[in-house]
Amino acid sequence: MRLLYIDIDSLRPEHLGCYGYLRPTSPVIDQLAAQGVRFSNFFASDTPCVPSRAALLSARPGIHNGVVAHETTPVGSTLRYGLAERYGGAPLLTHHLAAAGFYTASVSSFADRHFAGWFHLGFREFRLPSLKGGNEDAPEVNATALPWLERHARSDRWFLHLNYWDPHTLYTEPLSYFREMARYPAPAWPDAETLRAQGALTGIRTPRTLWGSSRHEGFGRSRVPTMPDRIAHRRDFEHLISGYDGAIRYLDEQLGAVLAVLERQGVLDETAILISADHGEAFGELGQYMEHGAAIPAVHRVPLIVRWPGLTDRAAGSVRRELLLNTDLAPTLCEALGLQVPQGWLGRSFLPLLKGGELEHPRQEVVLTHGLHTRQRALFDGRFLYLRTYHPSYYRYEPRMLFDVACDPHLTRDLSRAEPERLAAMDARLSVWEREQVAASGRSDPLRDLQPYPPAGDMAAYLERLRREGRHEDARRLEAQSARLRTDYAPDDLSV
Template identity: 45%
Template sequence: MRIIYVDVDTLRADHTTPYGYHRPTTPHLQKLADKSVVFDRYYCSDSPCLPSRTALTSGQFGITNGVIGHYGADAQFRLDSGHGPEPDRPLLGQRLQLDGYYTAAVSVFAERHRAYWFHGNFRESVRATGNWGDEDAADVNRAALDWIRRHAEDDDWYLHLTYWDPHTDYTQPAEWTDRMAASAPVQSWPDEETIQEHAEIYGPRSALDLHYSLTGGGGTSPVPHNMPDAIRSRADFEHLINGFDGAIAYWDHHFGRLLATLEELGIADETAIVVSADHGEAFGEHGMYAEHGLATESVQRIPLVVYWPGVTDTLPAEARRNDDLLYNIDLAPTLCDLLGLDVPEGWQGASFADAVRGEETDSRPYLVLGHGAHTYQRAVRTRDHLYIRTYHPGCFRTPWEQLYDVTRDPYLTRDLLDEEPALAGTMRSHLAEWWHEHAGRPGCLPDPMLSNLQAGPVYYADPTRYARHLRDTGRSHLAEDLEQRLAVPRGSVPVPWHAPAPPRSAELFGRWMEIFQERATKKATEGKSVR
């Protein structure tokens, strides 16, 4: 069996055609979905990028594999030195290799996030360009289609492709943005009144700090044709959504070329294709825009379209949708199940291969989801409700606890925490039981989220610098609110729990700028062109 895993960074499910979006963003994905199974309640166990892909390929929650964020102690994959894979918890690619599958990737993910263990999944890893991230779909396709052509007559391979286009900044040509803008109106929420209220929500990627970056500052859009400077009005919001939808449409165009190449080579009916994402994206939910910084529905829910030759293409229409509550850590055991391979005992996901086959399945009663890059949050998702617990807000203004009826309130505008105390208690109990199962028994390692509360998720925004930015922009009352939220309890003992690891973002950025300038100056002196 040939398998292609299409990993689309930041692809929000409800902005795609298979998930009922009112704009024609993904006609080629819909073409694939017509002969696939579409999973409606598929969630990344951990977000954003690094925790999600670590969970996906390790088959384990971040609380177990150690990766719940993007930096320092939050991002340390738990694998000691030694020789060879762990027998009971190999990476997905290592497990496939054990039974003779040739594994390869066209992805810059490992370099972008310093996740070099990711290469352990693959015998061959290709970088489409010299970039460290945000590669254009055309460049990814150039490398991917070349690889597929060279291996078209081979069998038993697994190819992981990472596309970046829906991730900020939206760099696609303006024609794609204009095409989506003309196709249909932008959704009606958030309205003008809500957007004005969001001015009181602070944090990177909030309405007024849409382009506040990890190095500070950043008040103007780097791609003004696709993103506004800030979200001050309904027009700004529509501008942002047009850019996001244009990025998705641009990716889908190139995905169509991938499908066409498989047809041209005569292997389309012999190649399984799985399309998913690492996380979604917030667009006004909780006052966050164009970011994946909270353990909330818009961020944790991701698309999953599975085409399996000889299985899904013959299913009746009613078997092509599945609404079981699923994690992305369930995908690795599912692939093993479909391929007839044993599932490693150390993986924590559960196979949903029966759903791919169109059979009746039983759903979990709830999921526990985590986020650890911009905030420390965990959430409990049942079929109708979402409970969110904040352990550290980072630099974002978010409540310590929240409870929503997602079915009736999809944009999470009405907090039910005080109105539904019994339900809140049940959700807290679910979270506690999950935590005790994975971090509260003999042999468990410490929960990386709770053990790093002293430092917190500060990689993308230093609280001191950001509070100064709030004051400099006339929002002293918000700076005071941030400082109060991050105040250390008087009874806390100020002893470092970890070796100090202050964020080096600005330092590294500055040093690379110096290196690039030195290179440019040297080449100019030598009369050479600058690349």
């Protein structure tokens, strides 16, 4: 069997035609979805990039595998993986496939970008498409990927991971793709009223601080024509979203070249193709734009499309709405390949769904963890989202928030005061989950072990910046929130 896993960074499923988007961003992906099975509630257990891929390959969430943040944090970014895991029942998916005789290969700059050396483990061949650290465009990835496929496509039992970055900022597609998307109406939300209200928000990648204090400060339309300097009006948002959508269309076209090689080699109908992402992208939710910085559906929900000849044929074109996690993918692949599922994996196989069947015990809710821009954990039952913030960083987020995602998909109305009983019940269930996971792992919760973010000096500098910009009231409110960190935001004790 041949397996091709297409890993697209920052791809929000709602911006694909097969997920209902009205702009023509994804004709190639849409065609694959029509031939396979599409999943509408597939979530990364942990975000952003590093925690998500750690969960995917380990089939364990970050509270178990230890990765809940990026390499910028000394604690919380190191994978708990050694001889005990590899040989004791919890190997990485790549190690497991290689041991079963699959030739495992990756074309990706992910490990280089994030200093995530563990990501190489289990790959018999690892190729860097460039030394741009994830800033290469899809043709640069294909310059390495297509020759690999020309050489290996007809071989049997290979697993190839292809990693594309185009929907991740910066949006550097040719301007023709940006202009093509701009010909079509942009999403109606956020409207002008929402943007006015968000003008007082603090934090990185908010409308008035779009480029924040990150390494990209000073970027904007003058440096990247597809991206605005700030979001003060609807036309700024439309400019931004056309840049994002244009990047997706540019990438989608390049995927057509990948399929063309498989077809030319005569193996397209003998290759299982999976398309997914490490995380989605917020475009206004909780005031964040072009960012993956919170434990919310806009960030954690990712696409999953599986076209597996001989397996998904009966279910071709179907849509599954069960709650699934990216930790579930590894055991599903193993069952589909007839391999034993390691006993230490915590994901659950959803193989019956690929065949058009049902799960015996479907999930009723999922837990989502984010540990970079904020320190958050959420409980989502398919409708209500309970969001607990352990550290809000530069954002003004309450310690506990509740949203009805079905009625309020953009999270504009916090129901914590209107529904205190539901809030308390979901808070209790999340606490039980945390205690059970810590007890099972025998180790502390890495989210609680993270150092305070941002450091006191950085927060002081940010407050001073707000005052220089004349935003004294915004600075006062953020300063008042910071004073509450040791009380209102203090997490419960989770002693091992």
